[in-house]
Amino acid sequence: MLLNKKTLVRKGAMLIASSMLFISCGSETPKEEEVVATEDAVVVEESDEVSYNLPSPLQIASIFKKSGLKYKDGITSTQKDITKYTTKLSKAINLGVYSADLSYTVLNKQSQQAMNYMKLCRQLADNLGIGSVFDQGNLSARFEKNLSNEDSLAYIIAELQMVTDMYLDENEQQEITSIVFAGAWVESMYVGSKAYEKAKDKELNNKLSEQMTILKSIVNALKADVKRDASISTLVTDMEAIQAVYAELASVKAFNEEDANAEINLSDEEVVQLTKKIEEIRNKFING
Amino acid sequence: MKKIVYLSSIVLVAVFGFTTIQTQDNCDKKAITTSCKKKLEPFKYDSQKFTKINFTKKAQDLEVEVPVFVGEKYRVVFNTSGLPKPIDINIYTKDKESKKREAVYTVKDVKPGGETEFVFDAPRLRKMFIDYSVPADSTASPTQKLSGCVAFMVGYK
Numbered sequence: 127m128l129l130n131k132k133t134l135v136r137k138g139a140m141l142i143a144s145s146m147l148f149i150s151c152g153s154e155t156p157k158e159e160e161v162v163a164t165e166d167a168v169v170v171e172e173s174d175e176v177s178y179n180l181p182s183p184l185q186i187a188s189i190f191k192k193s194g195l196k197y198k199d200g201i202t203s204t205q206k207d208i209t210k211y212t213t214k215l216s217k218a219i220n221l222g223v224y225s226a227d228l229s230y231t232v233l234n235k236q237s238q239q240a241m242n243y244m245k246l247c248r249q250l251a252d253n254l255g256i257g258s259v260f261d262q263g264n265l266s267a268r269f270e271k272n273l274s275n276e277d278s279l280a281y282i283i284a285e286l287q288m289v290t291d292m293y294l295d296e297n298e299q300q301e302i303t304s305i306v307f308a309g310a311w312v313e314s315m316y317v318g319s320k321a322y323e324k325a326k327d328k329e330l331n332n333k334l335s336e337q338m339t340i341l342k343s344i345v346n347a348l349k350a351d352v353k354r355d356a357s358i359s360t361l362v363t364d365m366e367a368i369q370a371v372y373a374e375l376a377s378v379k380a381f382n383e384e385d386a387n388a389e390i391n392l393s394d395e396e397v398v399q400l401t402k403k404i405e406e407i408r409n410k411f412i413n414g
Numbered sequence: 415m416k417k418i419v420y421l422s423s424i425v426l427v428a429v430f431g432f433t434t435i436q437t438q439d440n441c442d443k444k445a446i447t448t449s450c451k452k453k454l455e456p457f458k459y460d461s462q463k464f465t466k467i468n469f470t471k472k473a474q475d476l477e478v479e480v481p482v483f484v485g486e487k488y489r490v491v492f493n494t495s496g497l498p499k500p501i502d503i504n505i506y507t508k509d510k511e512s513k514k515r516e517a518v519y520t521v522k523d524v525k526p527g528g529e530t531e532f533v534f535d536a537p538r539l540r541k542m543f544i545d546y547s548v549p550a551d552s553t554a555s556p557t558q559k560l561s562g563c564v565a566f567m568v569g570y571k
Contacts, residue, residue, distance in 0.1 A: 176477045176478070176510075177463070177476070177477070177478050178480075179463040179478050180461065181481065181568075185483075185570055281458075284458050287459065292444070292447050296443055333483075343481040343541070346479070
């Protein structure tokens with residue numbers, strides 16, 4: 127097809143302009159102040175909203191360990207068939223469940239169990255498309271090599287958390303962080319409350335109570351992420367169900383959150399109520 | 415005449431493209447993470463958060479809620495090297511809706527090109543509210559703004 131002169135000039139102008147734009151997009155970013163094109167369709171404006179930074183599953187396990195949580199065989203997830211997790215939500219939740227179990231077994235020197243959970247974490251991370259983080263700095267290989275050294279394993283898990291956080295941030299998948307942590311939190315609470323059933327330790331009771339502060343932040347973080355992934359709303363409902371149980375406990379109602387020195391001590395009956403709900407939600411998670 | 419208009423537009427778009435279309439900002443996340451991690455020692459890594467900042471004609475207050483455990487020891491390392499110009503950083507005991515909140519840490523009046531890394535060891539708190547006060551930029555326009563990122567890393571003992 128022949129093009130007339132006018133069309134050629136127009137197309138030429140478009141081609142050259144596009145090429146120039148393409149070249150400039152791929153060029154090095156100057157270190158000094160730079161001016162950034164901000165077409166509304168490309169760059170999302172920061173608003174005066176609140177965002178959330180949740181702790182790591184390892185820290186939760188560490189807090190429980192410090193409060194006297196002993197290792198109890200058979201309470202971590204025994205679900206090994208990850209093929210049942212078919213959605214992004216169920217994969218991320220159970221990556222959190224396994225991360226919590228990994229942290230719990232590492233901190234309690236259960237190296238073979240820890241190795242198994244590490245493998246499950248890797249498989250779920252692969253399914254989520256984020257498995258490459260395990261290869262950064264030879265993390266998987268270093269984990270296997272240091273199985274007998276609890277401190278080294280804890281350090282490697284912390285490093286894995288760091289590269290995962292950075293990877294998810296760079297790929298704008300921060301909602302996965304919140305989902306994973308929600309799964310990890312429920313699993314840690316399950317392990318903590320099951321251990322409390324036997325030990326009835328005051329310090330452990332206190333840590334179980336204190337978790338409601340974290341739960342509020344988890345719910346808020348998940349709510350903020352619903353706009354990125356609507357499926358998160360079902361997880362919000364589950365976490366709010368636990369929040370509702372906390373809110374109805376007499377010890378919680380009497381607690382003054384404004385006082386940083388105040389402590390809650392749940393009655394055994396209250397711990398049972400909380401454990402029942404945690405167990406229900408946890409079973410829902412691991413059954414996919 | 416129309417040819418001149420087209421040729422002029424080529425030149426304008428090309429020049430405009432070279433000088434303003436920089437979709438990548440100055441936020442080298444890997445370098446920032448490595449740098450923060452060094453300052454975090456001997457605390458163990460827990461989490462980190464990058465916040466993208468666009469300097470607009472309007473001043474902004476961005477808040478990040480950080481839940482912590484009472485009685486635990488925390489360190490927070492801030493890195494502002496990804497920002498084209500300084501912002502103020504405050505850590506409060508309560509959120510920005512609360513009238514009773516108090517600042518437990520402040521980074522203010524940092525000169526352009528000055529220090530970009532700040533370390534804070536937290537006192538006994540239930541939550542930290544990290545506020546970034548981003549000043550208005552009178553030179554910002556709907557199509558051209560300065561942008562960058564600020565990051566913090568949290569560690570525990």
